[in-house]
Amino acid sequence: MKYPAEMKLSPHFKVKEFTRSETAAKRGIDNEDVTPVQLANMQALCENVLEPLRQQFGEPVYISSGYRCPALNKAVKGALKSQHMKGEAADIYSKQGAKRLREWYLWMVDNLVFDQLIWETRPSGSKWIHVCYVTYRKNRHQKLQCKDGKTYQALDN
Ligand SMILES: [Zn+2]
Secondary structure, X not given: OEOOOOOEEEOOEEHHHHHOOHHHHHHOOOOOEOOHHHHHHHHHHHHHHHHHHHHHHOOOOEEXXXXXXXXXXXXXXXXXXXXXXXXXXXXXXOOOOHHHHXXXXXXXXXXXOOOEEEEEEOOOOOEEEEEEOOOOOOOOOEEEEEOOOOOEEEOOO
């Protein structure tokens, strides 16, 4: 189903923030076809994680990668069973820099229910947080870090 791009998932987050993708646009991949279940998963992620974070800090939470159809996930070399493909995950960043991103991370750890938070860094200097939330089982509150896109280590803060 194609939902309106401007449709709100929560007060500050729209469908298009989850479906737009530079890689999809470049490669002619249609990333806008979403099932009602995937839409509900994105809504749950917004309501339980992204919106509370947005409201706590009072500043935009940018999504660099939200929903990924299988073709897009393959194009970005995502994990085989990536939660992005179910609409359960988003990669978020702050325009205020790494220090603020760290504050977001610590606040979420202490205050929110989530399945996984992954503190992502790369040698290039880019940093983001992968967040995911599930509705079909208990959320694990797992905290991990990843420096290379392949290996994950537990992160205790
Ligand atoms: Zn991710």
